[in-house]
Amino acid sequence: MEVTALRCDNDAVPVDLNADLGESFGRWRLGDDEAMLTMITSANVACGFHAGDPAGLLRTCRSAVRRGVVIGAQVGYPDLVGFGRRFLDMAPEDLAPAVVYQIGALDALARTVGGRVAYVKPHGALYNALVDHEDQARAVVEAVASVDDRLPLLGLPGAAVLEIAERRGLRTITEYFIDRNYTPDGRLVDRRQPDAMITDAHLAAERAVRAARAGAADSLCLHGDSPDAVVMGRAVRAGLLEAGMDLAPFVGSLR
Template identity: 70%
Template structure:
């Protein structure tokens, strides 16, 4: 029996920098419906971001701004104790830059997804979560924000009339309280595509989230995304973006 639900598939893309190539963005764009494109602070040089946005536009994939801490060396995976006003300005800067790049190839930024340490921090850190929401409110039109169910950022965004979109990671393990297992632990990542696909179908059946993420920089990322998408489609799940 099919599942009467639509799920968005997203992945982190545009994370190459200069001669350092990360992931297979064109292959991932054949499988996903929303692309979390790096905005330059944690990864992604301007030429990479422009190529990624152009390919997303060509394939009809929605572009999202993946904003993070200013931390190229740490790939945005290190917490930064940044002042709220500075974080708000940093988020506005990243969205504006990526939106201009997207516009140059006929696209636009359709939503926001925090990256790495920022994503995890604003699950519980009220001040930084509010700073991200303040950045969204400062935009001409606030963007929908993608985040962990039950997180502070989604709560504050919803309280301010911003659309919130819940996310489930099909290639990450969770703690008992619904947080992501720390990447430093050996059980943080799931690298078995069949296991990930089973989890995805179960999560869709349970209504766990509106968008499912698979990391574009993980080993075997394309195979995993293809296996997950196939399993969802065979289960009767409609695949489509949450942004029209």
């Protein structure tokens, strides 16, 4: 998705900056959640299916609450080995309860430290599948609605899951990836391709400002597991603030 139509009258619309966190497992550490939480406004926290263990997820939730960062459940396929980046042909009757399970587990952890799950974002291969796979999209939407129909659902602009969610009455949030390249039709470039990722922090900051000014999406995303995620996060946050934009989450904590 190329962002070209700049809009200079920002109208003080707050910009939400989110990142995928909570993806360490036991002694295996991935990313720097503490550092990322100083830069973002919303945290997509893993739920144990594609990454994360209970103690680590609790630490991330506690830090998010302490810093006033909104917690979202990043639900995925049950695929720890593949980090949730492999498509699984799950039947809707299996996928829906798996999503409910993940939201419930993370919400329970968040509640113990004074937080709540305030939105849902699919992860990895599930996120990409929900662009076109209507059966799985319906399953995810029904799962979210059955837990709490106030929970917003994040997705790629034009994705089937967002259209289905809107018809179901859920709030939908579109997302622009600062550190990912797009195909001409607005899809994410496959991670197996050499040009899939943006690694230049300065370029990422420029993309973030252009996307925010263009109103390209409701939320901007960084990947917390990227090698230079902290450097990139600092550059992006600084770039947005220098451009005169306010940073704020797109949703408040549920009570």
